[in-house]
Amino acid sequence: MSRSRTEESIDPAPAPRASASRRLIASPWLWAGVLLAGALPWYLVGEGLELVPFLLGLIGGWLCGLGFVNATFRMPSRRGAIVHVVGAVVAGAVLWFSTQIWPDVAPAMPEGLRSVAFLVQMASIPAAGWIWLGLISRITALARRPAREAPVPPGWEEDYDGSIVRFSAVPMRLRTLTLQIVALVAVGGVVCTVLLIAFDDVAMSLGPRILVIVLGAAVALPLYGLLRLRNSRHTVDCSVAFGAKRMRVTAADSTLELEYDHVAELTWVTGTDYARVDVVGVGAGDAARQSLVVGVARQSPGVAPGLPSLSRRIVRTLEAAGLSPVPQRRTGTSVYRRIPHAPAPRG
Structure with missing residues (x-):
């Protein structure tokens, strides 16, 4: 089964x-x-x-x-x-x-x-x-750290057609x-x-x-x-949702929604001060880019700064849309990038 x-x-x-x-x-x-x-x-x-x-x-x-x-x-x-x-x-x-x-x-x-x-x-x-x-x-x-319970990073929740994670982050690029x-x-x-x-x-x-x-x-x-x-003063409530056909990144009142065929690169870092998510759209400049740094943001009590690991279902969805994994040195870092001249499968 x-x-x-x-x-x-x-x-x-x-x-x-x-x-x-x-x-x-x-x-x-x-x-x-x-x-x-x-x-x-x-x-x-x-x-x-x-x-x-x-x-x-x-x-x-x-x-x-x-x-x-x-x-x-x-x-x-x-x-x-x-x-x-x-x-x-x-x-x-x-x-x-x-x-x-x-x-x-x-x-x-x-x-x-x-x-x-x-x-x-x-x-x-x-x-x-x-x-x-x-x-x-x-x-x-x-x-x-509380004596009875250690803080834990946010986890995945079931969305209407996929998975969503809610967290606090600072909207800015790693650079x-x-x-x-x-x-x-x-x-x-x-x-x-x-x-x-x-x-x-x-x-x-x-x-x-x-x-x-x-x-x-x-x-x-x-x-x-x-x-x-x-x-800390620039920390906002954020979420990332991976649906069946598209992903949605929300930071305060700003929302970036992209079909997987239009995602050029996704960077997902789960831990340390560099925990972050960075999504880049295909050929749309900064208008189709959202960068959220979690590791330096102010977190709620009992919540550790970080992100959950990408699930196998999400990884399969990304790869089916033509995004290839890029090997990384750091543990907990995942990068998926669209290879030039490699059209994504349709269907």
Whole structure:
């Protein structure tokens, strides 16, 4: 006897794995290496504090911290937490070494090595700050979790001709969120650097571990709080419905309804701060596009930020309409894209 329609609607479909080259291109570590390598020539000639190399070093260091934090959240919960704590300790140790030990041994080192160490020191500030900020976020999430019942992401409901999920999200594209984070890191890095230069004696007397905590409390947390507040104020009620012939995306009073033959690409990310849905229509520009970021939105009590996995029935519907799965590196990320010159089946 075949399974019921309700069972099929909640049965998650396996996500395809990305190729090694795609995983490499999407890696923050790769782009961190590119940016730091681009900044190195300026540091070697003693111009590391010019605007361009300064920003390259800060963003490259932040990408190192971002890659590490993302890796810990892709691990099983207990292992990820342990690795995150160890990484935070190591990041603090690097800052301590660069401020307490390195100044004593640097004069005896070759000039090129001193320049490289200065670049590492500058990059380690945003890297350590992001690692510690991620650890604080992890601890805060655990502290907010109810003792009797953990928050759960929204689930599928049966619609009149398919499935629907209702959730809270911020209408914006992922690149907007990325630019917000980059701006946050750049502004925070500039403020931290100015404070370190202006209060050099005080900073040296505090030591690196206390210094990271002070800068995090005085600079990073307020900036991060402003970003969260901004996104919280733009949170709206949303829903995505997959019917028999078309899908419907609703955000507040805005509704985008597309037949599956007119969907060019669907991105569906279930977890982390990047949980989102992005639907692009065929050849209609921004008028047929809806991007909703769930991970940064304000959620109702007891609801975790995230989306349910696409069911096998939904996946079969998308593929029957000519949308092909694109292998992805991240767990919980599904992308379905219409291949050019491949007409969708009719019927």
